[in-house]
Structures are given as structure tokens and as C-alpha cells.
Amino acid sequence: xxxxxxxxxxxxxxxxxxxxxxxxxIEVISNVPAVLHTPLMSGANAxxxxxxxxxxxxxxHADLSKFSLDxxxxxxxxxxxxxNVVGGFAVTDRMLEMFKKKKK
Amino acid sequence: MxxxxxxxxxxxxxFGLKLLSHPETARRGNLxxxxxMGLAMITTLLLHKNSAGEGISITNIWIIxxxxxxxxxxxxxxxxxxxxTAMPQLVSLxxxxxxxxxxxxxxxxxxxxxxxxxQSILVTVLGLIIGAVAxxxxxxxxxKLDGRVGDIMKPFMTYINLVLMxxxxxxxxxxxxxxxxxxxxxxxxxxxxxxxxxxxxxxxxPIGGADMPVVISLLNSFxxxxxxxxxxxxxxxxxxxxxxxxxxxxxxxxxxxxxxMNRSLINVIIGAFGGGxxxxx
Numbered sequence: 101x102x103x104x105x106x107x108x109x110x111x112x113x114x115x116x117x118x119x120x121x122x123x124x125x126i127e128v129i130s131n132v133p134a135v136l137h138t139p140l141m142s143g144a145n146a147x148x149x150x151x152x153x154x155x156x157x158x159x160x161h162a163d164l165s166k167f168s169l170d171x172x173x174x175x176x177x178x179x180x181x182x183x184n185v186v187g188g189f190a191v192t193d194r195m196l197e198m199f200k201k202k203k204k
Numbered sequence: 205m206x207x208x209x210x211x212x213x214x215x216x217x218x219f220g221l222k223l224l225s226h227p228e229t230a231r232r233g234n235l236x237x238x239x240x241m242g243l244a245m246i247t248t249l250l251l252h253k254n255s256a257g258e259g260i261s262i263t264n265i266w267i268i269x270x271x272x273x274x275x276x277x278x279x280x281x282x283x284x285x286x287x288x289t290a291m292p293q294l295v296s297l298x299x300x301x302x303x304x305x306x307x308x309x310x311x312x313x314x315x316x317x318x319x320x321x322x323q324s325i326l327v328t329v330l331g332l333i334i335g336a337v338a339x340x341x342x343x344x345x346x347x348k349l350d351g352r353v354g355d356i357m358k359p360f361m362t363y364i365n366l367v368l369m370x371x372x373x374x375x376x377x378x379x380x381x382x383x384x385x386x387x388x389x390x391x392x393x394x395x396x397x398x399x400x401x402x403x404x405x406x407x408x409x410p411i412g413g414a415d416m417p418v419v420i421s422l423l424n425s426f427x428x429x430x431x432x433x434x435x436x437x438x439x440x441x442x443x444x445x446x447x448x449x450x451x452x453x454x455x456x457x458x459x460x461x462x463x464x465m466n467r468s469l470i471n472v473i474i475g476a477f478g479g480g481x482x483x484x485x
Contacts, residue, residue: 111323114436114444117441117444117445117448118432118444118448121444121445121448121449121452122448122451122452123452124218124449124452125221125448125449125450125451125452125453125454125455125456126452126453126456128218128221128222128225128449128453129221129222129224129225129453129456129457129460130456131225132225132457132460133227134460134464135227136224136225136226136227136230137417137421137457137460137461137464138291138292138295138417139224139230139234140221140224140225140230140453140457141295141417141420141421141424141454141457141461142291142295143220143221143224143233143234143237144221144424144428144450144453144454144457145295145298145299145302145424145427145450146234146237146238146241146298147217147220147221147237147240147241147428147446147449147450148299148302148424148427148428148431148446148447148450148454149241149298149302149305149431150241150244150431150435150442150443150446150447151302151305151306151309151335151427151430151431151434151443151447152241152245152272152305153244153245153248153435153438153440153442153443154305154306154309154313154431154434154435154437154438154440154443155271155305155308155309156245156248156249156252156260156268157248157252157254157260157438157440158309158312158313159264159267159268159271160248160249160252160260160261160264160265160268161254161258161260161264162264164263164264164267170312173308173311173312174308174312175267175271176308177304177305177308177309177312178268178271178272178275178305179271179272179274179275180275180301180302180304180305180308181275181301181302181305182271182272182274182275182276182279183275183278183279183298183301184279184298184299184301184302184305184427185238185241185245185275185279186275186276186279186280186283187278187279187280187282187283187294187297187298187301188279188295188298188302189234189237189238189241190279190280190283190284191283191286191291191294191295191298192224192234193231193234193235194283194284194291195291196230196231196234197231198288199227199230
């Protein structure tokens with residue numbers, strides 16, 4: 101119990117963020133109509149591309165003076181992240197475009 | 205300044221998702237979320253400092269911009285050109301790249317962890333496993349929707365999957381509690397990556413093609429959680445918030461999609477191979 105409390109106080113900010121984000125995530129989409137399931141999944145998929153920030157930090161602090169496999173993999177991670185973000189938002193937009201036309 | 209920008213980006217994610225869940229505002233919501241992502245990226249490029257207080261150097265910024273340019277050009281063109289009917293598999297493919305990026309970030313950050321620093325090794329290992337499963341699992345889901353991979357359901361696969369899951373978790377626990385410095389544990393981390401990738405393949409393989417949208421939504425939720433774990437490595441609020449948000453929203457969306465098909469999630473996953481898969485996180 102004491103260990104648990106120490107852990108809690110050490111990471112209380114992170115724990116608050118997690119708890120609130122879970123709640124917000126659930127609350128925000130709990131009444132979504134079925135037609136929007138796929139676009140919403142696609143939009144959420146694009147947001148999960150925030151990992152791109154990790155890629156930017158990784159390559160941003162990489163040592164460029166020598167060639168290394170790590171650098172190549174870091175750049176690959178960055179390209180993957182960008183594909184997720186740009187591709188994700190573009191696909192979602194195209195789906196919703198179609199959706200709008202159907203309504204008219 | 206950095207934290208304020210990240211907060212605004214995270215709020216744009218939240219409002220974007222909210223607007224996305226109503227038919228009239230959905231398209232605007234997508235733009236808001238994209239704006240939040242742009243803000244988070246620019247903020248990181250300009251304001252990020254590592255623990256030694258160093259910002260991102262100008263030479264590296266050019267490499268970063270080139271990589272982003274390549275990814276953006278491909279991502280945009282494929283998204284614009286693909287046939288309307290091929291969109292679900294494209295979402296799955298982009299989800300795979302997100303999971304792959306999480307996997308690579310965790311893999312490359314692991315050597316920088318301090319020996320015995322259980323918390324940071326734990327989030328790195330979790331990011332690695334979840335990212336790798338999302339990566340290979342989404343690739344298989346893409347292959348199934350695209351008609352390149354068939355459904356393979358054999359009764360013995362249940363046992364293979366159980367063995368795979370138990371050995372992945374055992375290796376993960378071993379890495380986390382080991383007092384050795386990461387440089388001596390690289391064999392274990394590569395092994396863990398391989399096991400997680402195989403598990404992702406085996407997890408999706410027996411699930412029927414018609415259930416793929418549900419599985420993609422579940423794997424999307426995993427990608428979010430993996431991104432959040434990477435966020436803990438860097439103590440980056442935008443990544444943690446965005447990742448957990450997608451993790452939670454993706455999980456609820458998965459359940460809603462199951463409900464729309466009159467099935468339970470357990471039924472979708474376990475119905476196909478009878479055990480274990482959903483207990484991943």
C-alpha cells in the first residue's frame with residue numbers, strides 16, 4: 101500500500117491525465133451514429149499518428165556525423181508517422197466528402 | 205509556451221473527435237484535429253528541448269522536413285487516388301504505419317534507458333509490444349480486406365497463440381525486472397520485437413474477413429495506447445493525451461461497432477479461435 105501511494109504521488113500528474121483522457125475519449129464519441137463509425141475510426145487513426153512527435157524528437161537529436169542503422173530506422177519511423185497522419189486525415193476527409201454528397 | 209501549445213493541440217484533438225461524431229460537423233472536426241496535429245508538430249520542431257536542454261539543431265530539421273515531405277506526399281497521393289471501395293484497407297494500412305512508428309521509436313529509445321529504471325523500461329517495452337502487434341496485425345487486416353490474405357482457422361492455432369502470448373509477456377517481464385543495463389539486453393529486446401510481430405499476425409489470422417472493421421478499430425485503439433507509451437518515454441503531454449484519447453475512443457468505438465453487428469467483442473475475437481487475444485493490454 102505504501103509503495104502504491106509513493107508511486108501514485110510520484111506520477112500523479114500522468115495518472116490524472118490518463119484518467120481524464122479516458123473519460124473524455126469515452127464521453128466524446130458515445131452517441132455516434134453507425135454511418136459515422138468508419139470515418140470516426142479513420143479520424144481517430146490519424147490522431148494516433150501523434151507518434152510522429154516521437155519521430156521528430158528521435159531524428160532531431162540523432163548524431164548525423166556518422167551513418168548508422170539507428171538513423172535510418174529513425175527516419176523510417178518519421179516517414180511511417182507522417183503516412184499515418186497525412187494519409188489518415190486525407191482518407192477521412194475523402195470519406196466525409198462522399199458522405200456529404202450522398203446526403204444531397 | 206511548449207506546454208501551452210501542446211494543450212491547445214490536445215484540445216483540438218478532443219473537439220475534432222467530438223465534431224467528427226456528428227454528421228453535419230464531421231468534416232470540420234477532421235480539419236480541427238488535423239490542425240491540432242500540425243500545431244503539435246511545429247511546436248515540437250521549434251520548441252522541443254531534450255533533458256540536457258538542447259533544442260533540435262538546424263541540420264536535423266532539414267532531414268526531418270525531407271522525411272515528412274516524403275511521407276506526406278505518398279500519404280496524400282495514395283489517399284486521393286485509391287478507389288472508394290478500397291478505403292477500409294487503406295485505413296488499416298495507415299494504422300499499420302502508426303504502429304510501426306511506435307515500435308521503432310520504442311526500439312530506438314530502449315538503449316538510452318538507465319539500468320534498473322523500471323518505470324521507463326516498462327513504458328518502452330509496452331510501447332514496443334503494442335506497437336508491433338498493431339503493425340503486423342493491421343498489415344494482415346489490410347491483406348485480408350484487399351483479398352491478398354485468406355482466413356486460416358485451425359483449432360491448434362488457439363494453443364500457438366496462447367504460447368506466443370505467454371512467452372511474449374514472460375520475456376517482457378524479464379526485460380523490465382532485469383538489473384542489467386540495456387546494452388546487455390539487446391538480444392532480448394530484438395526477440396521481444398520478433399515475438400510481438402508474430403503474435404500480431406497470429407492474432408488477426410483466424411478472424412473472419414467480415415469482422416475486419418472491428419479488428420481494425422481495436423488495433424487502432426492499440427496504436428493510440430502505443431503512442432501514449434512513447435509519450436511517457438519523452439514525458440510529452442501531446443503524445444500522452446492524444447494517445448490515450450484514441451485508445452479510449454477506439455475501444456468504445458470497437459464496442460459500438462460490435463453492438464451494431466449484434467455481436468460481442470469476445471465473440472468476434474474468441475469466437476474465431478477460442479481464447480486469450482483480447483487480454484493483450
